[in-house]
Amino acid sequence: GAGVSQSPSNKVTEKGKDVELRCDPISGHTALYWYRQSLGQGLEFLIYFQGNSAPDKSGLPSDRFSAERTGGSVSTLTIQRTQQEDSAVYLCASSLARSGANVLTFGAGSRLTVL
């Protein structure tokens, strides 16, 4: 697609429920990143995928968080047994390759509110 698409744009859930957030990157971009933006906390790296390589999961805050990328394209970030501290905007970005030199194109984000 023309840009990075994320869904849903807003999600309100109850504590303890599972949620899935979806990211559709720019066609041809092999690298895909998930970041979390909490109020006043900037952008916190969560996970990234590069082609068929094993994902870098070093930023996932707990084992309640997981992500997958099917067919090298669409990615799903899953948060199990959500907690109130999971409330944040989850941003997805993609780039041509995994490299610190590459410009990331971001989606509009999925705002998660855990009640």
Next chain:
Amino acid sequence: AQKVTQAQTEISVVEKEDVTLDCVYETRDTTYYLFWYKQPPSGELVFLIRRNSFDEQNEISGRYSWNFQKSTSSFNFTITASQVVDSAVYFCALGTRSGANSKLTFGKGITLSVRP
């Protein structure tokens, strides 16, 4: 380890004032890249500029200019004659060239408010 510090958290100026957003970085890599992104109220981050560690030439793009100084590990961003549309959160970021740990490290962002 990589680190980006944006010491200013919020800045408020009146339209037409000049404003400088500070960014200080830390890295042990000799080759690295520095970025600025803008996040307007709509929420989507927009890329503004990328500089590599070997190019310390300052850059000007319209009302925007960037001052990269390796000696002080800083990459500051100046908006000249600010406008209301410049109101946004601005992020500075640092990326290494490649490798297993390649990813962007962002600062916490600076919220700029430009009042008419």
